[in-house]
Amino acid sequence: MKLKAIAGIAALASTLMVSGLVLAQSTGAVKSLRGADVETELPAPELYRQQEGREVRNYRQQPPVIPHSMDQYQIDLRTNQCLACHDWSTAGERGAPTLSMTHYLDRDGTQLDTVAGTRWFCNQCHVSQADAPALVGNTFEASASQ
Template identity: 45%
Template sequence: MKKLMTMLALFMSFCMVCAPMAQAETMKSLRGSEAVKGDAPSENYRWEKDRKPLPRQFVQQPPLIPHTTKGYLITKEFNKCLDCHSWDRTADTGATKVSITHFKTRGGTELTNISPRRYFCQQCHVPQTDAKPLVGNTFKPADGLVK
């Protein structure tokens, strides 16, 4: 039994060390130019200047963020976005109010504050940018959204 446990421990150690190395070598970006280096924006990412929001392309699309979010702090104790977008601050800031849908639980119960599942804004909302597509596509906006 002791020998089996030792062998299992050695095998697991090998897997923990070697598997991530092998995976990193085979992962490529969609552009195919370099290996993926994690979730952090690369040094080539260009933060856009503030501008008017871009139109939505499909019915349930979360609005894009029309300003930089560089350095915005969002933790479980603090959300920088709510400094301007909370309902009690929008009159002073001129920012768009957080949608009423963000105050409901998954079961539909209305809350007095932002729902925990909607609290981390950049899970759905991303800064807009004029980036070239990673791959070609033939997407067309929803007919009801075309002006």
């Protein structure tokens, strides 16, 4: 009895697999996510240049955008190269803005000597600024009083 059930399941599975292959072949050419045939070579997307200089913030408490490239920066569990310039102990000699004191508070509000773990990954709030078109339409207007 068990052998008949296994044979029936195997026959059904092979029938479904063959019919799936036939259906996949009859749907037409495979398209890429960009809508072109897979074999078609498409031009590389335009590279957007890093903007230099600081951007004006649009509202209070907006995280500032990063006015320099971060391509070669290492930020992981052990290393944060942003702190080489922006930590309170080095910012003065490097001429870089110091991190806000909120970055040195733990989740209970206790003042720390090092950056809090909740603020360790800078690029979760701060992004590099580039001269690129918006990915999504936006009607945001900056607040009148900052």
